[in-house]
Amino acid sequence: VNLSEVEVVRRIRRHAGKPAGLVLGIGDDCAVFRPRHGEDLVFTTDLFIEDVHFERGWPAPALGRRTLARGLSDIAAMGADPRFCLLSLALPERPGTRWLDGYFRGFLEWGVPLAGGDLSRSSKLTADIVVCGSVPKGKALRRDGARAGDAIFVSGRLGGAAAGGFQADPQPRLALGRYLRGRATACMDLSDGLSTDLHRLAEASRLAAEISAPPIAEDATPEQALHGGEDYELLFTANPDLNIRTQFRGLPLTRIGTMRKGKPGTVFLDGRPLPPLGYDHFARSVARR
Amino acid sequence: VNLSEVEVVRRIRRHAGKPAGLVLGIGDDCAVFRPRHGEDLVFTTDLFIEDVHFERGWPAPALGRRTLARGLSDIAAMGADPRFCLLSLALPERPGTRWLDGYFRGFLEWGVPLAGGDLSRSSKLTADIVVCGSVPKGKALRRDGARAGDAIFVSGRLGGAAAGGFQADPQPRLALGRYLRGRATACMDLSDGLSTDLHRLAEASRLAAEISAPPIAEDATPEQALHGGEDYELLFTANPDLNIRTQFRGLPLTRIGTMRKGKPGTVFLDGRPLPPLGYDHFARSVARR
Numbered sequence: 001v002n003l004s005e006v007e008v009v010r011r012i013r014r015h016a017g018k019p020a021g022l023v024l025g026i027g028d029d030c031a032v033f034r035p036r037h038g039e040d041l042v043f044t045t046d047l048f049i050e051d052v053h054f055e056r057g058w059p060a061p062a063l064g065r066r067t068l069a070r071g072l073s074d075i076a077a078m079g080a081d082p083r084f085c086l087l088s089l090a091l092p093e094r095p096g097t098r099w100l101d102g103y104f105r106g107f108l109e110w111g112v113p114l115a116g117g118d119l120s121r122s123s124k125l126t127a128d129i130v131v132c133g134s135v136p137k138g139k140a141l142r143r144d145g146a147r148a149g150d151a152i153f154v155s156g157r158l159g160g161a162a163a164g165g166f167q168a169d170p171q172p173r174l175a176l177g178r179y180l181r182g183r184a185t186a187c188m189d190l191s192d193g194l195s196t197d198l199h200r201l202a203e204a205s206r207l208a209a210e211i212s213a214p215p216i217a218e219d220a221t222p223e224q225a226l227h228g229g230e231d232y233e234l235l236f237t238a239n240p241d242l243n244i245r246t247q248f249r250g251l252p253l254t255r256i257g258t259m260r261k262g263k264p265g266t267v268f269l270d271g272r273p274l275p276p277l278g279y280d281h282f283a284r285s286v287a288r289r
Numbered sequence: 290v291n292l293s294e295v296e297v298v299r300r301i302r303r304h305a306g307k308p309a310g311l312v313l314g315i316g317d318d319c320a321v322f323r324p325r326h327g328e329d330l331v332f333t334t335d336l337f338i339e340d341v342h343f344e345r346g347w348p349a350p351a352l353g354r355r356t357l358a359r360g361l362s363d364i365a366a367m368g369a370d371p372r373f374c375l376l377s378l379a380l381p382e383r384p385g386t387r388w389l390d391g392y393f394r395g396f397l398e399w400g401v402p403l404a405g406g407d408l409s410r411s412s413k414l415t416a417d418i419v420v421c422g423s424v425p426k427g428k429a430l431r432r433d434g435a436r437a438g439d440a441i442f443v444s445g446r447l448g449g450a451a452a453g454g455f456q457a458d459p460q461p462r463l464a465l466g467r468y469l470r471g472r473a474t475a476c477m478d479l480s481d482g483l484s485t486d487l488h489r490l491a492e493a494s495r496l497a498a499e500i501s502a503p504p505i506a507e508d509a510t511p512e513q514a515l516h517g518g519e520d521y522e523l524l525f526t527a528n529p530d531l532n533i534r535t536q537f538r539g540l541p542l543t544r545i546g547t548m549r550k551g552k553p554g555t556v557f558l559d560g561r562p563l564p565p566l567g568y569d570h571f572a573r574s575v576a577r578r
Contacts, residue, residue, distance in 0.1 A: 023329060024431060027493065029366040029477050030331035030422070032429050035324035040312060042319035045377045045419065047409040052379070077318040088334045088377075088417045090341070118417070120336040128377045128407070128417035130334065133319070140321050142313060188318050204316065 002094035005119060011097070015104040016114040021083055031115035033084060039134045041083075044074035046131075050124040060099045063125075064106025065169065070191065071131040072110060072172035073232045077189035079141040079181035080133030082174070084115040087129050090122030141180060141187035141236070146205035150185050150237040152257040153244060158194055159220030162228020170232040176248050180236055183244065187236040193227040196276040197235055199265050205237075208262025211269055215254050226269070227277040291383035294408060300386070304393040305403040310372055320404035322373060328423045330372075333363035335420075339413040349388045352414075353395025354458065359480065360420040361399060361461035362521045366478035368430040368470035369422030371463070373404040376418050379411030430469060430476035430525070435494035439474050439526040441546040442533060447483055448509030451517020459521040465537050469525055472533065476525040482516040485565040486524055488554050494526075497551025500558055504543050515558070516566040 003011065013026045024032035035041060048067045050056060058066075068085060075082050087107070095103075108114065112131065155176055161167035173189070180187055186205055190197050194214055202209040216225040237259055238244050245253055267274040292300065302315045313321035324330060337356045339345060347355075357374060364371050376396070384392075397403065401420065444465055450456035462478070469476055475494055479486050483503055491498040505514040526548055527533050534542055556563040 024429070028432050029363040030333040030369070030429070032367070032431075033330045033332065034426065035328075035330060037326060039324075041322045041324060041330075043322065043375060043405065043419075043421075044319040045375045045405065045407045045417070047377045047379055047407045047411075047415075047417070049379055049409060049411050049415070051412070052410050074318040078321070080319070086332060086334045086419060088336045090336055090338055090415070116332065116334065118334045118336045120338060121341050122336075122338050122415070123340070123413060124411065126336075126338070126379070126411070126415055128334070128336070130332070130375060130419045132332075137323065140313070140319070142321075143317050 002096055003100065008095060008100065008119060011100055012104060015108060022113060022115050026114065026116050031086065038137050040137050040140055042075065042078045042080045042133045042135060042140055044071050044131050046071040046129050048127040050126065060102030061106035064103040065109055067107055067127045068110050068112065068129055069170040069172060071129050072174065073170060073189045075131050075133040076172045076174045076177035077141065077187055077234060078133060078135065079139065079177045079187065080135045081178065082112045082131055082133050084113045085129055085131045086115055087117035087127065089117065090120040090126040092123060092125060135181065139181050141177065141184050143186050143188050143201045143204035146186035146201065146207055146237040146259045148207055148259055148261045149240060150259040151240040151255050152209060152211060152259060153236050153238065153253050153255050154214050154233055155251050155253055156231065156233040157215040157217040158190065158231050158233065159224035159228045160217030161230035162224035163217060163220035167230035167232065172232065173234050176234055176251065179248060183242060184236040184238050187234055190231045190233045190235050192229045193277065194235065195227050195267060195274050198267050199276040201235060202267060203265030205259065206264045207259045208266040208268065209257060209259055211257030211267065214256050215252060226274065291385055292389065297384060297389065297408060300389055301393060304397060311402060311404050315405050320375065327426050329426050329429055331364065331367045331369045331422045331424060331429055333360050333420055335360040335418050337416040339415065349391030350395035353392040354398055356396055356416045357399050357401065357418055358459040358461060360418050361463065362459060362478045364420050364422040365461045365463045365466035366430065366476055366523060367422060367424060368428065368466045368476065369424045370467065371401045371420055371422045373402045374418055374420045375404055376406035376416065378406065379409040379415040381412060381414060424470065428470050430473050432475050432477050432490045432493035435475035435490065435496055435526040435548045437496055437548055437550045438529060439548040440529040440544050441498060441500060441548060442525050442527065442542050442544050443503050443522055444540050444542055445522040446504040446506040447479065447520050447522065448513035448517045449506030450519035451513035452506060452509035456519035456521065461521065462523050465523055465540065468537060472531060473525040473527050476523055479520045479522045479524050481518045482566065483524065484516050484556060484563050487556050488565040490524060491556060492554030494548065495553045496548045497555040497557065498546060499549055500546030500556065503545050504541060515563065
């Protein structure tokens with residue numbers, strides 16, 4: 001059964017369920033959200049495009065699940081709690097009920113209320129999401145808060161996505177992000193590779209970074225652990241006197257180095273400059289996504 | 290000159306300027322926004338896709354301007370003030386500086402701070418925006434607030450976009466939306482044609498609607514005024530005893546009918562049922578966009 005636009009919206013609305021925390025969800029010109037007193041809101045958007053980020057053959061639930069995963073990783077990196085999301089979806093043809101139901105089953109597995117969105121045609125399946133999260137006022141984990149002498153940590157082991165060709169099912173580190181609120185001085189998620197992302201964090205904090213080799217995922221090479229993207233682990237800094245756990249709910253937290261005064265954005269691996277060799281969407285040499 | 294992803298982001302950041310009202314703008318995992326006490330936030334998203342909503346030949350400033358226009362019309366329809374926006378942009382190739390500068394000149398003409406977004410490749414130029422607006426708590430103009438006996442109004446004259454083939458430069462009715470706050474009982478913008486949009490407003494308010502012919506744009510037919518989309522005027526209802534102006538800053542406000550008890554969503558034109566014949570993105574017979 002292929003559906004009209006009105007039928008699609010009706011079906012999405014049914015999937016979205018009762019929009020907790022929202023004054024008004026799907027079906028009006030805008031969604032309406034009532035902030036709590038004393039909270040900051042954080043926002044991220046993330047594109048997910050056929051033949052760029054995924055291929056047509058993916059099962060609908062995996063596509064739905066993956067649509068929201070990277071945005072949630074950004075929310076985790078700010079130490080925020082996801083509150084609601086919006087979805088813009090462009091489809092090559094009228095979707096069937098089976099595909100649509102599968103897609104939204106995957107999408108809503110994360111438990112984030114869907115507040116609204118837009119629907120269109122397009123030659124390639126294209127999804128763009130917005131996730132809104134909240135943190136207590138002034139407590140968002142930014143990239144620019146690291147101080148000279150801060151210890152540098154990563155969660156998990158790196159390079160697994162690069163070793164496997166791509167990351168099929170990212171696990172946003174939401175609980176870890178909450179734990180780091182008030183503990184980390186700076187934080188971001190590892191989406192484009194450690195060398196590139198640490199360069200960015202150091203540049204934002206106007207510092208240099210000195211590291212040793214990070215923990216490496218099974219089957220990954222040291223190069224993949226340094227430059228491979230899509231690991232979606234957290235990279236963060238903290239005062240070295242602060243007692244950061246070595247494990248958080250089974251996930252290793254490993255100190256890999258120290259922030260130093262120096263040329264902003266420079267990263268040294270075992271004393272040698274480490275160039276940012278991570279992902280550029282417009283660099284032709286990289287065909288990964 | 291064609292730019293790398295880092296250069297593109299740097300350039301967008303320069304265009305976006307100082308993010309008024311934002312704690313943190315472009316460059317981190319998320320943008321951070323601090324709501325004022327006692328305000329509700331409204332959110333809308335809008336896709337803008339090559340060969341669906343526009344053609345490759347459009348000048349960059351017109352594309353940029355148009356990317357945000359429909360979203361702002363949704364903000365106007367809620368009676369809200371735009372506060373910030375996010376932009377997801379997927380481009381077929383590395384953009385040149387000239388194209389990029391032109392695009393963002395058009396985009397930022399609206400004066401809405403750009404807080405962040407996402408950047409990707411894609412075979413078709415695809416833009417998706419999110420606009421956040423604010424209204425005093427509980428004052429958002431919804432579709433579901435009309436009461437039996439309320440007068441029905443439209444701003445402007447209808448059918449102009451359909452008569453011209455498409456709407457090149459929509460004018461979001463932001464000032465009118467603010468004026469209607471506390472005056473209108475229900476409001477929405479006319480994006481898919483009066484017959485379809487009034488059907489939606491009536492359905493949301495669990496009422497029927499009786500109208501006469503709306504004011505017709507120059508060169509438009511009565512059919513285009515009833516069913517043509519993309520006029521981006523406001524459709525609203527108000528207590529008939531309330532003194533709604535006949536003009537607002539040069540824009541005519543015309544009473545076209547009355548909300549009645551009846552089968553929810555039914556619209557009558559001069560006593561005869563008027564079917565919703567507006568736009569469906571998945572209906573193959575309509576090739577307009």
